[in-house]
Each structure stands twice: as structure tokens, then as C-alpha cells.
Amino acid sequence: MAHPVADMPNPEHIEHDSMLSRSPAELHYATYQDVESLVPADLYDKSEEEVLRSYHSGNVLPLLVFLGLDESRAEALRYKSYAGAPYFALDITPKGGLAQKAQKIIDAMEAKGLSFQNTRTITSLSPGDAAIYAQSRAIVDWNIRNAFCGTCGHPTISIHAGTKRACPPTDLGLVENGASAGAARPPCHTRTTISNLSFPRTDPTIIVAVLSHDSNRILLGRQKRWPPNWYSTLAGFIEPGESVEDAVRREVWEESGVTLSRVLIHSTQPWPYPANLMIGAIAQVAKPENEKISLVHDPELEDARWFETAEVEEAMRVGTSALGSEPGPEYKQGGLRLPPKTAIAYQLISAVVKGEYLGAPHESKI
Amino acid sequence: MAHPVADMPNPEHIEHDSMLSRSPAELHYATYQDVESLVPADLYDKSEEEVLRSYHSGNVLPLLVFLGLDESRAEALRYKSYAGAPYFALDITPKGGLAQKAQKIIDAMEAKGLSFQNTRTITSLSPGDAAIYAQSRAIVDWNIRNAFCGTCGHPTISIHAGTKRACPPTDLGLVENGASAGAARPPCHTRTTISNLSFPRTDPTIIVAVLSHDSNRILLGRQKRWPPNWYSTLAGFIEPGESVEDAVRREVWEESGVTLSRVLIHSTQPWPYPANLMIGAIAQVAKPENEKISLVHDPELEDARWFETAEVEEAMRVGTSALGSEPGPEYKQGGLRLPPKTAIAYQLISAVVKGEYLGAPHESKI
Numbered sequence: 001m002a003h004p005v006a007d008m009p010n011p012e013h014i015e016h017d018s019m020l021s022r023s024p025a026e027l028h029y030a031t032y033q034d035v036e037s038l039v040p041a042d043l044y045d046k047s048e049e050e051v052l053r054s055y056h057s058g059n060v061l062p063l064l065v066f067l068g069l070d071e072s073r074a075e076a077l078r079y080k081s082y083a084g085a086p087y088f089a090l091d092i093t094p095k096g097g098l099a100q101k102a103q104k105i106i107d108a109m110e111a112k113g114l115s116f117q118n119t120r121t122i123t124s125l126s127p128g129d130a131a132i133y134a135q136s137r138a139i140v141d142w143n144i145r146n147a148f149c150g151t152c153g154h155p156t157i158s159i160h161a162g163t164k165r166a167c168p169p170t171d172l173g174l175v176e177n178g179a180s181a182g183a184a185r186p187p188c189h190t191r192t193t194i195s196n197l198s199f200p201r202t203d204p205t206i207i208v209a210v211l212s213h214d215s216n217r218i219l220l221g222r223q224k225r226w227p228p229n230w231y232s233t234l235a236g237f238i239e240p241g242e243s244v245e246d247a248v249r250r251e252v253w254e255e256s257g258v259t260l261s262r263v264l265i266h267s268t269q270p271w272p273y274p275a276n277l278m279i280g281a282i283a284q285v286a287k288p289e290n291e292k293i294s295l296v297h298d299p300e301l302e303d304a305r306w307f308e309t310a311e312v313e314e315a316m317r318v319g320t321s322a323l324g325s326e327p328g329p330e331y332k333q334g335g336l337r338l339p340p341k342t343a344i345a346y347q348l349i350s351a352v353v354k355g356e357y358l359g360a361p362h363e364s365k366i
Numbered sequence: 367m368a369h370p371v372a373d374m375p376n377p378e379h380i381e382h383d384s385m386l387s388r389s390p391a392e393l394h395y396a397t398y399q400d401v402e403s404l405v406p407a408d409l410y411d412k413s414e415e416e417v418l419r420s421y422h423s424g425n426v427l428p429l430l431v432f433l434g435l436d437e438s439r440a441e442a443l444r445y446k447s448y449a450g451a452p453y454f455a456l457d458i459t460p461k462g463g464l465a466q467k468a469q470k471i472i473d474a475m476e477a478k479g480l481s482f483q484n485t486r487t488i489t490s491l492s493p494g495d496a497a498i499y500a501q502s503r504a505i506v507d508w509n510i511r512n513a514f515c516g517t518c519g520h521p522t523i524s525i526h527a528g529t530k531r532a533c534p535p536t537d538l539g540l541v542e543n544g545a546s547a548g549a550a551r552p553p554c555h556t557r558t559t560i561s562n563l564s565f566p567r568t569d570p571t572i573i574v575a576v577l578s579h580d581s582n583r584i585l586l587g588r589q590k591r592w593p594p595n596w597y598s599t600l601a602g603f604i605e606p607g608e609s610v611e612d613a614v615r616r617e618v619w620e621e622s623g624v625t626l627s628r629v630l631i632h633s634t635q636p637w638p639y640p641a642n643l644m645i646g647a648i649a650q651v652a653k654p655e656n657e658k659i660s661l662v663h664d665p666e667l668e669d670a671r672w673f674e675t676a677e678v679e680e681a682m683r684v685g686t687s688a689l690g691s692e693p694g695p696e697y698k699q700g701g702l703r704l705p706p707k708t709a710i711a712y713q714l715i716s717a718v719v720k721g722e723y724l725g726a727p728h729e730s731k732i
């Protein structure tokens with residue numbers, strides 16, 4: 001079984017994902033002065049213990065995430081052994097008790113010519129900005145999805161500068177409301193042990209380029225919603241208790257019926273929609289009888305097919321593009337289309353064509 | 367920053383983790399007859415839509431997880447294109463409305479000579495049984511930790527044979543209790559989009575064996591709670607928006623101060639306590655000045671140190687053991703101790719010593 005595949009943005013599954021920016025090709029960095037009305041200067045002053053002890057369900061605090069330091073600007077801030085300009089992500093969605101303040105910030109930003117850009121612009125950003133946006137989006141989104149404790153159902157609060165959520169044992173708001181149990185909330189397992197639920201979630205997925213037993217063909221698949229002739233590598237979520245290697249074998253079998261022999265992990269790419277980590281592999285089939293395509297196990301793919309290496313190489317040259325874009329001028333109608341160079345899918349196809357790890361195609365290795 | 371390290375079982379963090387078995391070296395497989403009183407024969411008969419529509423907060427159903435088919439026993443069951451003996455995991459923790467039935471099953475099992483075995487026995491199991499137990503434990507544990515919806519705080523229910531949790535839009539129990547809103551529960555984001563919270567969580571971690579610039583030394587670290595002279599590879603959780611390669615570089619720098627050059631992913635191992643996936647890497651430092659040890663960034667390790675390859679090779683021969691066990695008879699007091707061969711940590715150290723990917727030690731490659 002597979003959840004929706006992770007290698008390409010899928011508009012139905014994208015949430016909490018716009019950023020205030022002047023154009024899709026750049027991030028706009030606001031200053032503290034720009035958001036001062038929403039962010040108290042002492043927001044991070046309390047220790048975890050103090051924050052938990054003083055939890056009051058009637059108080060609403062903004063979600064501010066510390067991202068890290070730009071060490072090339074060492075003069076900006078010095079703290080212990082660290083020096084650099086600190087970066088933060090702030091959720092300015094107008095909601096609850098902070099709606100008015102957040103809206104005012106948005107209005108002021110829009111008056112400066114900024115507007116909300118769609119998250120897909122991540123591929124138009126510079127690598128540095130894309131990394132900062134990916135980290136921001138992943139952590140803010142995780143906080144929003146986990147406003148309540150999965151184990152006991154009560155509200156959680158953001159601590160550790162946005163990178164942890166805790167389930168407070170007491171609520172000073174309960175005292176004011178005259179609850180008989182005083183300030184105590186019901187017991188929760190996440191408070192007495194270290195629970196993974198308290199920390200950001202990352203969903204590991206596999207994505208794999210598969211070479212035929214004779215090294216002459218590459219296995220690619222396509223989803224129905226993709227444009228005609230557009231194919232990509234197979235992909236899917238890793239299941240509980242699986243190794244990456246086993247997940248690659250299972251997904252390829254489920255989606256295409258093909259049984260793999262060698263599986264090697266090649267490289268990885270985070271994809272923060274909402275929290276995927278794509279682990280790229282290259283793999284090979286050992287025997288011709290293991291190459292038979294079957295789509296009966298999983299309705300995910302509309303088609304899976306072996307393509308001659310030469311056809312794939314030609315498509316890498318003329319037929320690559322992002323999902324919503326057109327291929328280059330040399331592309332001939334009806335020819336194979338592939339993901340862009342920035343996608344790990346392309347990099348894996350390229351690795352297989354070049355013979356990385358598995359040896360060069362056109363020479364049988366098995 | 368790093369959450370508790372993942373490569374070794376840590377008793378403080380282990381939960382929901384005992385199994386009924388005759389000895390720590392084997393799993394006991396109960397039959398449907400053994401658990402019939404707890405598991406209605408029609409438990410899986412309804413579609414996801416029907417289960418959601420008929421949700422009644424007053425009804426308590428047992429958590430039964432479908433694990434897969436043993437295809438070597440094709441005669442057991444045939445369904446569509448599948449044939450084999452189905453395996454399930456059942457949570458028999460005595461709790462709530464099912465406590466009495468569950469306790470009766472436990473009593474009957476114990477009367478047969480079975481008892482609850484500690485989860486650490488996973489390393490004593492055969493590889494096949496260990497894989498089945500790891501999958502069972504991971505999925506049961508995830509269900510237990512996520513009894514409530516992280517996004518809206520209301521109870522979730524198990525669907526898809528234990529591999530998905532859904533937040534029902536209605537509760538027939540509300541009608542009986544005379545709620546004015548009829549059967550409707552408050553709106554929740556997880557119902558209108560595909561949310562990762564509905565699917566099992568796996569926490570990807572990195573674990574890495576690091577070779578010095580001259581290929582003559584290996585970087586290892588130790589935690590305070592480990593026995594004297596016991597060292598292992600460095601490890602830590604992958605953070606949001608990070609690639610595996612970047613996480614390796616960050617963790618090694620945080621825990622040891624060492625700055626890496628090449629990072630290659632070697633192999634992976636699931637570690638279901640509660641849901642870790644260890645992604646093993648091997649790496650190398652490019653320049654002597656990047657090898658300086660510093661422990662100031664992270665209090666996780668008590669020590670990190672470069673060991674000569676010869677000393678590591680000797681420890682691989684005489685000094686390996688599980689954390690709670692003693693090394694072999696040839697081990698000399700005060701010598702380096704290492705994790706056992708079954709741990710991915712050992713496999714990575716072995717890969718570096720053998721020169722896999724990075725080239726053989728004792729010859730400078732940079």
C-alpha cells in the first residue's frame with residue numbers, strides 16, 4: 001500500500017504554505033521591527049519548566065520558530081561560542097486572539113508591495129533561500145498540525161523555540177474557571193517519558209530508478225493526473241519496521257510487479273509538503289522473468305513501463321520540465337517527458353544512465 | 367540539537383513493548399481461536415466510509431493490525447491474486463471496556479506456560495521473527511500513542527486493518543447524549559485533506575562511521591550511561607527540511623566538533639523503539655584542521671575520540687557485545703569495547719575498516 005507519492009507537489013495535499021514575498025523567485029526577510037506588535041521581546045525568556053508551570057489556556061502566544069544563525073554575519077549577535085545573524089519563521093495566519101495584530105502586519109507588508117506567494121515557488125528560489133523556506137515551512141506546519149496531544153487529546157504548547165511541543169501537566173486557566181481538580185490536567189504518557197510526538201515529524205519515502213537485468217532499460221511509471229507522456233521514477237512511503245532497502249523492494253513490486261535484486265541508496269532530498277524526506281535509491285533486476293509488469297497490486301500508477309536507455313537519454317536532453325511547465329523547444333510531440341534536473345527523480349535516472357554504483361548501462365553486470 | 371540516540375535500546379524510552387512468548391528467543395503465534403472472545407469475526411467487514419459513518423464513542427473495539435501473508439503457506443487463504451497465511455498483531459493490554467476479556471486471554475496464555483517477554487529480546491529472535499515483531503510493535507505503539515487527533519484533539523479510530531487512524535466527522539454517541547449539534551463533531555483539517563497524521567510515523571535518524579583525512583583513524587563517541595570503554599558511532603535524529611547527508615554533517619559537528627567532507631549512505635536498519643529508522647552513513651574528513659574534537663555544542667556525548675584503525679579492528683575481534691552483556695574471553699580489561707555485529711553501528715565501523723566506498727584505510731585518499 002502507498003500514501004500519495006512524494007516526489008512532486010500535489011496541490012490537493014498542500015496546506016499552510018504561502019509566504020510573503022515580492023516575487024516567486026525570492027524570499028522577503030522581515031525585521032523584528034516589522035513584527036514587534038505580535039512578538040513580545042521576552043517570548044523566549046522562560047525555561048521549558050517555567051513555560052510549562054505557567055501554562056494558561058486563556059493566553060495565546062504567537063508561533064515563532066528559531067531557524068539558526070547566518071555565521072557569515074558574525075557581528076550581528078554573539079552568544080556563548082556562537083556568532084551570527086539569527087533567522088526566525090513566524091506564523092502570521094490571522095486567527096484567534098492574535099488575528100487583528102497579524103492582519104495589521106499583513107496589511108503593512110502588502111502596502112510595501114509584498115504578497116502571498118504559492119509554496120511551489122520553492123523550486124524558483126536560490127538553493128540557500130529554498131533550504132531556509134523548507135525548514136521554516138516544515139516546522140511551522142508541524143506545529144499547526146499538532147495543536148493537540150495525540151496521546152491524551154489536550155492542547156499542547158510550543159517550546160524550545162518552536163522545535164518541540166509539550167503537553168502541560170497543569171492549566172492556570174482551569175483554576176480561574178473554578179475546576180474542582182484545581183490546575184491539574186489529566187495524566188498523559190508524553191509527560192512521563194520522552195515521546196516522539198513531542199518532536200517534529202519527518203516522513204521518510206523511497207524513490208528509485210530501476211535498471212533492467214541487461215542494463216539496457218529503465219523502469220518508469222506515471223500517475224493519471226500527470227500530462228501525457230510524462231513518466232518518473234517509482235516512489236512511496238516507508239512503512240513501520242521496514243528498512244529503506246526493503247521499502248524499495250516492496251514499493252516497486254506493489255506498483256509495477258517487478259522483483260528487484262540489488263538496491264543501493266544514492267542520495268536524499270527533503271520535500272517539505274508537508275514533511276517528506278525522499279531517500280533516493282538505484283536498483284537492478286537480476287533475471288528477465290522478474291521484469292514482468294503488473295499493476296494489479298496498487299491502483300497508484302496508471303502505467304509502468306521499461307524504456308530503452310537511449311530514449312531516456314534523449315528525454316533527459318529535450319523533454320524535462322516541472323509538472324506544470326512545457327518541455328524545451330527541441331521536444332517532439334509524443335516523446336517521453338521527464339521531471340526537471342532539480343528533482344531527485346531526474347538525478348536518480350541520470351545516475352542509472354551514467355552507470356553510478358551499478359556499472360555503466362549497455363553492459364550486462366549480472 | 368539531538369533527541370535521545372537511536373542505535374541502542376534505552377530502557378527509559380521503551381513502552382508498550384512486551385510480547386507473550388515461551389522464551390526470549392522465540393515468538394509465540396496465537397491462533398484466532400485463542401483470541402476469538404476479544405475479536406469479533408466481522409471486525410474488518412465494513413468499508414472505511416461505513417466505519418466512519420457508524421462511529422459511536424461508546425463502542426470499544428480491539429486494536430487488530432494486519433501484518434501480511436506468509437506466501438510459503440499458499441493453501442491457508444486465497445483472496446484475489448493473493449495466497450498465504452495471514453498474520454495479525456493484537457493489543458491485549460487489559461483496559462477500558464475490553465479489560466476483562468483481555469485479561470482472560472492473558473490468563474489462558476500464561477496457563478500454557480507463556481509469559482510477557484521484554485522487548486529487548488528482539489535481538490535474540492530469528493531474523494524473520496524479529497522482522498514480524500518489529501512491524502507489530504511499531505504499528506501497535508503508533509496506534510496507542512495516537513488515540514486522539516493532533517489537529518483537533520478529538521478521539522481517532524483505527525481503520526485500514528490498523529494501518530491508518532481517522533478522525534470521524536460524526537459520533538452516534540453524541541445523539542444518545544442529547545447533544546444539540548446532533549451527531550456532528552467539530553470540523554477538522556485531517557478530514558478534508560490527506561494528513562500525514564493519519565498514517566504511521568517513522569522517525570528517520572542518522573548513524574555514521576567517520577574516517578580521518580589520512581584514513582588511519584575512526585571517530586567514535588560514548589554516552590555517560592554506557593559501560594566503561596564502550597564506544598559507538600555517532601547518531602541523531604534528522605531535522606525538518608534536512609537531507610540525510612546534511613543531517614550527518616550537522617550531527618557530527620554538534621556532537622564532536624568535527625567537520626565532514628564526503629558523506630555516503632551505506633545501509634539502513636529499522637529500530638522500532640518506538641519508530642526509528644536508522645540510516646547508516648560512512649564519511650570522511652578532508653583536512654587535519656577539521657578533525658579537532660569539541661563537545662561544547664551538545665551535551666549528548668561524554669566523550670568523542672579518534673581511534674587508530676588497528677585498535678578498532680582488535681575491538682571488533684574481541685570487544686563486541688550488547689550493551690548489557692560482557693565482551694568475549696579474549697577481551698583485555700581497559701581495551702575498546704564496541705556494539706555487537708547485529709547493530710548497524712558495527713556494520714558501519716566494519717565498512718570503514720574494510721574501505722567500502724571510501725577506499726581502504728591506511729592509504730590516504732584525499
